Amino acid sequence: MTKTRIAAVDVGNDAVKANFGKLESELYIPNVIARDLEDRPVIGIEELDEKEPIDNLHIRVHSPALKENNAIYRVGNLAAKSDNSTELDPGSSKSEEDQTLIMLFASIALDAVSDKDAKSAQNNVIEANYTLGTGLPLREVKEGKDVGYRSQLLGSVHQVEFLVTPRYQGMKVNIKFDEVKVYPEGFAAYVNLVMDNDLNIINKELIDKQILIQDIGGLSTDIAVIRNRNVDDDKAQGFNLGVAESLEQIRDEILTKHGVELDSRRDVVDIITRKNDRHHIMVRGSRTSVHDITDRILLELAKKQYRFLRNVWQKNSQSEICYFVGGGSAVLKDYIKSLNNKLDGFNIDFFEDENESIWMMANAYYKLISDFMRKSERAKQPMKDKKEKAASK
Secondary structure, three states: OOOOOEEEEEEEEEEEEEOOOOOOOOEEEEOHHHHEOOOOOOOOOOHHHOOOOOOOEEEEOOOOOOOOOOOOEEEEEEHHHHOOOOOOOOOOOOHHHHHHHHHHHHHHHHHHHOOOOHHEEEEOOOOEEEEEEEOOOOHHHOOOOOHHHHHHHOOOEEEEEEEOOOOOOOEEEEEEEEEEEEEEEEHHHHHHHHOOOOOEEEOHHHHOOOEEEEEEOOOOOEEEEEOEEEEEEOOEEOOOOHHHHHHHHHHHHHEEEEEEOOOOHHHHHHHHHHOOOOOEEEOOOOEEEOOHHHHHHHHHHHHHHHHHHHHHHOOOOOEEEEEOOOHHHHHHHHHHHHHHHHHOOOOOOOOOOOOHHHHHHHHHHHHHHHHHHHHHHHHHHHHHHHHHHHHOO
């Protein structure tokens, strides 16, 4: 019998962040795909073997959940180099896009082939069972889209075949989900704030406070209102505005002004958030500032995000603090802080460790799905004990 492995997967607009097993492995894959041919050209097969699989993901995906079944894709870094690469469009619903599923399946398949138990594969086919914790924007959960998303994952086999991928070429992974839990992203952020990996309370002072969590993603923004340790569904709000459109605008303006074509939105994020030489690019070998472009576009977006905060706080006046989380918060942090200092002076907080903010959702899903599995095991134990007792008589 195939054992079940935990998968906690955050399919973010800029990248997939995933934790597997007992936190033995984590994956970070840029959320970019490109349709491709089965036999992509590679310069020398020996060279392929020396490359990293995660940077050269070339797969065929078969799943009844997909609108376009059996298609072949470059995924992640490999796709970003393609002329026909696609990222999730602003205004789209995460739960209804093939790209969300392709990224989810690709990350799980990569874990399955790299897991030490993969050595037991029969005829290059790995049967992989997972219990999945993942999430959707609050807006989509409020619209009930989590139900359909969950049902299309459960009860089917989803196959990923590795084509021209180092080390795993010719391997197939049949993915089955024993259970799927889809969490609202705002609540997941709260769980990560107040609990450690063993579900112990770490921030007791937040437990009984009314707090806001503004999760700025690529395609959307969720503001969760946490009261009595739960998301207040009536008060929580989702907005169809993230950072993706602004990142695309920055990318276009850099191309127009400097003639430099960046591969993906991820490259724009790197320019804005990296430790050294922020807001600078190389133009024909010379270090060049793009501050004029990034400041204008990001300040405009920060003003819109600040209006969201102000409107929700007005309706929830007894809130004590708002935490900004998500990849978009890392991009807009300096601009929102500056606006807040000049304007209302709300009690807001960001995570100085940008990595923590970016990984917050994946870590939260890991905590939630681990807790679910622990409770399931405890519930099964009395039944096991009864059977063992009966067998011994």
